[in-house]
Amino acid sequence: MTDGSTPPRFIPDRLRTRKTRILHSWEILLLAVAIAIFVINSLASPYFLNAWNLSDATFNFTEKAMIAFAMALLIISGEIDLSVAAIIALASTAMGFAAQYGAGTPELVAIGLVVGLLCGVFNAIFVTILGLPSIVVTIGTMSLFRGISYIVLGDEAFRGYPASFAWFGQGYLFWVFTVELALFAVIAVIYGVLLHKTNFGRAIYAIGNNPTAALFSGIRVQRVKFILFLLTGLMSGVAAICLTSRLGSTRPSIAQGMELEVVTMVVLGGVSILGGSGSIPGVVIAAFVMGLVTFGLGLLNVPGIVMSIFIGLLLIGVIALPRLWTMAAAKRGRT
Amino acid sequence: MLSRLIPVRETILGAAILALLLLIASRFSGFVAPANLLNVFNDTAPLIILALGQMVVILTRCIDLSVAANLALTGMAVAMLNVAMPGLPIPVIIAVAIGLGAVMGAINGLLVWKLMIPPIVVTLGTMAVFRGIIFLISDGKWVNAHEMSDAFTGFPRAVILGLPVLSWVALLTVAIFGIMMSRTALGRSIFAVGGNPDAAVYTGIDVGRVKFLAFVLSGALAGLTGYLWVARYAVAYVDIAGGFELEVVAACVIGGISIAGGIGSVGGAVLGALFLGVIKNALPVINISPFWQLAISGSAILIAVAFNARSGKTKGRIILKSAEASE
Amino acid sequence: MTEPLTPVVSMDAITKIFPGVKALDAVHLKLYAGQVTALVGENGAGKSTTVKVLTGIYRPDEGTVRIDGTPVTFTDPNAASDNGITAIHQETVLFDELSVAENIFIGHAPRTRFGLIDRHAMYEAAARLLRSIGANFDPRTRLRHLGIANKHLVAIARALSVDARVVIMDEPTAALSHKEIEELYELIENLKSQGKAILFISHKFDEIFRIADRYTVFRDGAFIDEGLIDDIDRDGLVKLMVGRAVDHIFPTREMTATEDVLQVVGYAHPTEFADIGFTLKRGEILGFYGLVGAGRSEFMQSLFGITKPSKGVCKIKGKIRVIRSPADAISNGIVYVPEDRGKQGAVIGLPIFQNITLPSLGRTSRSGFLRMVEEFALAREYAERLDLRAASLDQDVGQLSGGNQQKVVIAKWLATQPQVIILDEPTKGIDIGSKAAVHEFMAELAAQGLSVIMVSSEIPEVIGMSDRVIIMRDGRIVAEVAGDEMQPDVLVRHAAGIGEMSQLEDA
């Protein structure tokens, strides 16, 4: 339709510069919240600003965050996995079982990862091949996976992991930097790159925004979702290794209720629960926010249940306040 | 139009429950004794009541994860009220429980309606908040049987015509919801909103308001169950009914209520709850280690959802005349 | 017919603005008791928006709606029906899980003394209504068991279930068969004699001249003209609608190439289509015509790998190819511009450039990693070729007007450099200017050697653009016409499956 006589209309690539885009982002809002909490914490407790204490505090979120990164991708693609904590239980049980038969640390790690992966595949089959809603499937597998742990373990516990296995959950790389924190950082970078810098990541966003159009655009939607469930299972396996190593024992009730904390972290990180938007830096900051809140309140000996009020209010508040703000602004503009 | 006269899904689920009962009876005949079946029903009553509330919410394409926390908070509140004012008559207690539950449901509903926050996020948040509030108002302390008045703990277990009041409440709720869903404008709007929200707007239904009402209903039932629960087990503490919300959702799913909204029935929800109730009550009786319970109910959910999806798959419209004829 | 003094309903200078689109620009419309007013205009002229303003679904930004001369404001759809306005909407706005009777009466069902829905009365009333419009199915049936035509009848019954003074029909005949259309005409005559004011929206001119008393023309959201049907002829109405003579719309082109690009043999699907076979030549535009629901879209989607055919062979440049997914189709050079732009075409929520590069990411990336610079370059190239109107390339496609969204979708496919492009209703819902542009562009593509399959329900478009036309009915190919045989009456006759010339000719 260009007839050559008139030059084509020019369309700029971007309207806003990179700087203004970043300044207006959710991540900045969240970062401000994180900094505020940090400041409040250091004012509220004399024990807060201490390298060792801060290092200990990271355990409050590292394992959850590892899963949260994979979960973020899954939620952006429009699915959810509520069975992650149960996968931890099952993977940990499998590791404990192997440890009874003298498996060494490398074998245990392999077993943890493989069991996580297999659980992910199991979920993926129900969701992508049978086409069932993931929230329902994973509520089912959540009972199933943990149930298998209960069948295997009953009221027993597996202990007696090899000494070298403790490195993952209790080791330090140098000074106060724990192995888990390093793993957290590495995984954050991997998932950040995967989501934001690759074709695969683009496909995730496309699927989350409009799965039908993504399919019509030649994206192998089911395959992408399959991989995402698999990754979430794998990350649950990694978390299982860390948690088991940190606890030094396995009981079927391990990581009970963690799935909701993981989902909370993802949503707090600005990932839309309806799919289609969100970022890894957001989840990273959300992990710190949750870790700081729980640790700061812990220093004041506030019971965990009261902390959850803060988390709950934070979850609703960070979504509700901007909306209330725009609604109020619109109202003022009209009158 | 045979398919219209016999609700297929409910029939199959009912048959599954019967088969389950027969299986249990083959190992332990006492389980199917009428008295015991009534016991099982009574034990499942709270789940049935909550499943009906959850059904309404799920039908409108929402989900309420805060029911168990709502139940626990209301239960604690009325228990403390009873301790403070032992003379308060039970109808007042029940009214307070329903009212308090409805208020919590309304908070969920308002956040969903007015601020358009996704229901799963809202109820995930309020679930944590409600539980926390229980701790704050009770200081973490238990309210024990001997502190409650006899009337308070006696109400759900009082027997009328051979059935405890708890069972009667469940039956009454089923009846009311049966009528509401099929015979009132609200009931039909709930189906309409979940089935086709865009079209609902065209027909003059306020979609947000219907969702709000669904949450209020679910909350009110959670409140009612809160009182019944606390009175029946004669104890109130922070963690009662922990994780029960997932069991309630599971009952709905097993009962064929589509998580995508718009499809489901009162009968389905009740049967779904009964299915779980039978399994839960049967395991200790037939000497299956209780450690198996979790895995069994998980498998039941998976099988039910896979099955519902298969049978519910709407046959696409058929263009080919020959294919239509052979159908 | 004597001219009544005041219209029952009138719209004065109504304006309705959507983000980026002025759907209605100070339009006027008057409806008179006992008369049928036809509202005509091209796709996107604002007809359905008018309906939604009149039924309280949209609130106008400016202007007044009057009933019997008194200004009214409708806050919600109930307010409009309380004022006696009822409508059959263009989209079927019904509920699959409810029964037919409930669909008809939702919101205003008869009640018993206790305030419950009186099901007996409701079924009775529904049965009566259905009988009156010649529908013979049980009102207790679940709606999802009905076919599209019957669903439309339910929608009509729903509109008639309120005691209305004004009945609006937005393309009521689009999905109906010949017999049902005849019954609808009778119904309209009946309503007229009851003194109801009727607004009738249709693209079919024979209908308009058969049943309308008056006409109102909109073009691109603006009011153009109104008058009595008796005072105007077909050509005059078209000229008002389009703003120029129709013949000039389609580009003239010549087809020379003979090389076979795509060969389809014996494609079949258990329930949707059977025995589909044809050959597509290089640089050819092949039209697919049929009534709505003829199965054209289904077949095209199976050719594109969305649904799996049960049998059949697809040969590309003589080699047999198995297409199991859209990704396979794209790598074989077949692309599909879907009919449902919002659901299947554009990924609303992603920026324009990401939409355009979505199927071509393999070319703009290196070993799986994105390269933004190349993405922008590719997106810019095609956006400019299609003369896209947008503020920037990183704007969300959802903010674009329908026509521009369609351009993004087409750009997305052209960027993959395909050999065969399937366009399903390519001009549906896009404005008149873009429509001509799309036609011109199609011709240009064909001239460059691209093979085009065009699915369209618009007869002028099919005839104007195609080198050959294949006509489908009930999932099968019933005819193939080319050259001088491509006449409106021939197409309609084959599509509707009627032997003799019908009154339905023309469009």
Next chain:
Amino acid sequence: QDDVRIALVVKALGIGFFEAAAKGAEEAAEELGNVEIIYTGPTDTTAEGQIEVINALIAQNVDAIAISANDTDALVPALKKAMNRGITVISWDSGVAAEGRQLHLNPSSNALIGNMIIKLAADHLPDGGDVAVLSATTTSTNQNIWIEEMTKVMGEYPGINVVTTVYGDDLADKSYREATGLMQSYPDLDAIIAPTSVGIVAAAQAVVDAGKVGEVNVTGLGLPSEMAGAIESGASQSFAIWNPIDLGYSATMLAYQLAANDVVAEPGADIPMGRMGTLTLDENTEGAMADPFVYDASNIEEFKSIF
């Protein structure tokens, strides 16, 4: 001189038993003078919850942690870390593995408790009979050891037949359901032994609801305040418990000795614990506080208002 800060970490907040222990701890603190008690714990009985609490306590650099553990093993790494940072760690009530604490204070000896719970049942069944055990959470240490000890001495109670052990998970509703299930599966059941304060109350309620008062005797370990009703109704003839006030008192005393008076906890050591006498540590550095105490209709009125 700064206060000695002793953290009393319990399985879960809000449980009457631990509230009473906290009272005892405060009593000890008052007696000692320069002690600050931090009463804390998770809100649900999980090891992870306790680990987070322990981390917070380490961060506050408390002087001593006295913990009733939700898991024998899972807490060990966290408590080891605490000891590495110079914090005194003891366990009481429900123990941690030896490498995770300096000493463990048993409320009573396991053998005595194991014997006590079966004796309580047997005392009311002179002709023998069927009894069932309703245990607590499937993951808690105590109940399993006691049941084990009970099994060892079964020979001394001829005619008493333990038909099964079920788990109520320390949840009121689950325990109730399990107890009801027991009465259905074993219509001739004579007694239910519930060595857990949640389970015993639920079982008593279930017996009352089933109309089996007088047929099925509920016994085990429970709190007088919670069991008063059951004694009154006759659902329970008698039950036992150690005195949690004494337990909290002793734990605080012991922690203080280790943290402030440089007493070393080693096998064979005798450590004073105020009014409760001294604790003698065995080869596992464990010691027993006192015998369990039996409550029945004769003394329940006196105790039910205390804890």
